[in-house]
Amino acid sequence: MKLLVIEDDREAAAYIAKGLSESGYVVDQVADGRSGLFMASSGHYDALIVDRMLPGMDGLALIAALRATEVRTPVLILSALGAVDDRVKGLRAGGDDYLVKPFAFRELLARIEALLRRGGGSTATTRLKVGDLEMDLLARAVTRGGQEIELLPREFRLLEFLMRHAGQVVTRTMLLENVWDYHFDPQTNVIDVHVSRLRQKIDKGFAKPLLHTVRGAGYCLRPD
């Protein structure tokens, strides 16, 4: 997996590149918008990490230019601008995800993984399956080992998100943003409580747990 980091802050870029390399990715770095656009246009990358404010060419303009030339490489935008309007602007310009600085590296890693696994034609999917856990999106029914599990609407959406990202680490912020559409940080760990409730419903009474807590990062739903 090859990634391109377009970031003008050398220290931040080096830190991101180092972390990603240690996680097994091949990483290229570039510090200005124009060269970034040039390199990204080659289409050799699996995902791009683009800082919003860049010398030479603004990050959003870069993404818009890429999308205009039919380059569909997933893009994660990094920005110090965290207001909802800023996110909306970033996503409208063609970004696939938006991460506000400063961020925990694990958050970045989790989001990159989510981006890379995306594009499996998820819109057409009507059934999700992780191990013996199955979800019917049309009937809105969940079964594990053939046994029906009753879920509240919000729990259903939480599980759906986890199943769509099965095998990946999903952070609390990702859940809060995608399942609840909240972009603030609730002081109490509300997400943990929701996840533990869901865990009660899908793992209790089964020999193998599916929903795992990843220390210091978030959660992971995987069949092993």
Added chain:
Amino acid sequence: MVRLLRTNAFRLGALYLALFAASVLALLVFIYFSTADFIERQTEATIDAEITGLREQYEDRGLPGLLEIIHARSTAQHGNTSTLYLITDAALHPIAGNLSAWPQAQHIRAGWIGFPLEVRTRDGPVQSNALASVFVLPDGFRLLVGRDLRDASAFRSRITRTLGWSALLTVALGVAGGLFMTRNMLRRVDAVNRTSERIIRGDLTQRVPLTGSGDEFDQLAGNLNAMLDRIERLMLGMRQVTDNIAHDLRTPLSRLRARLEVTLLERPDAGRYAEALRETVAEADRLLGTFNALLSIAEAEAGSRRETMAVVDLAEIARSVGELYEPVADEKGLALTIDNDARLPVHGDRHLLSQALANLLDNALKYTPAGSVALRAHGVDGSARVEVADSGPGVPADRREAVFDRFVRLEGSRSTPGNGLGLSLVRAVAKLHGGEAWLEDNNPGLKAVLTLPMADRSALAATRNAA
């Protein structure tokens, strides 16, 4: 003056003046010609009447009678020679009348002749023109009746002069009026420009003066002033926020620095270093949390989100936040009841309102050791009222205002996680939405109240349909 010539107002004024002068001129020319024509016709009518009268006399009394009348009229008019008479024989020898000889006449049109005339007046001979008609009598005698055109031409030249003067006066008045109006307009524009320049130089307290007339210039000035007020408010808000942030972040940053410094002073030890780093990361995270909370408050206080506000359903927001916290209450063994109207349309920002309600609920759940928490959202007297009531220890009456200030935490709550910014955000959000937030006694416990002005019910339906 050069500046005056370059102004738009002057150009407009000049254009109007030109149009005005042209139309006045056209009017004057019309008046002149119609007056001149009227005078000529009047003269002709007089001569015609005279000839008709004389012919009747001739037909009644023959030539001697006519001669007698002519003679009488010529002499009676002595000194007032405006009507001219002359009777000649066939060879044009004068017989009677007040003209000494048959004039060197010029044919004007059928039946009418014109000729120069020398009239004797008290001031000596005067050159004039005459208009006359000739009537040929049956036996070859000719009768000439005419009028001295001196009066007519005097009248005509007087009209010309009058019209000329009025044209001049019109233009003069137009120029003066144009100048006056242009300068007046320029003065108003100048006032705006002067104020703007002062503001550009850095004095944001300047305002454009109003005349109180409520005209377009006053409206412009009023709008400019409103804009300046808003800019000034925003700038003051931003300044205050940066001051506060600088102040508020200094303490935790010093603590962070001290911890690292102390660690460095100690004997090198990998285990202790790792522990210190973990603590530092946790401290940095708390710092970032505080920073984000401050930014949210600043954003709400600055009102920069007001532009993106839409009609949202506060009942739905309350339900959604309540649902987010339901498991938390459950886990803690608290009974959380949510009770709301079907719909509470308010004009607002969904994210900020959610965050404010989350903060209230978070507080209630955090500080209530056992018992119940109720979240209520109802429409009361045209405003949307959200209450978060708990059965906890409550807040003493004299501290219920203070806890809304930044970083204020009650003694005894320091052991619980929190940054003392939750209620500050609630109040900032309430103010942003034109509402209020306060604390009340719940007997026992605490009741936090947030009221917001309710939007039009149909507005919510409209946005729902559009979405």
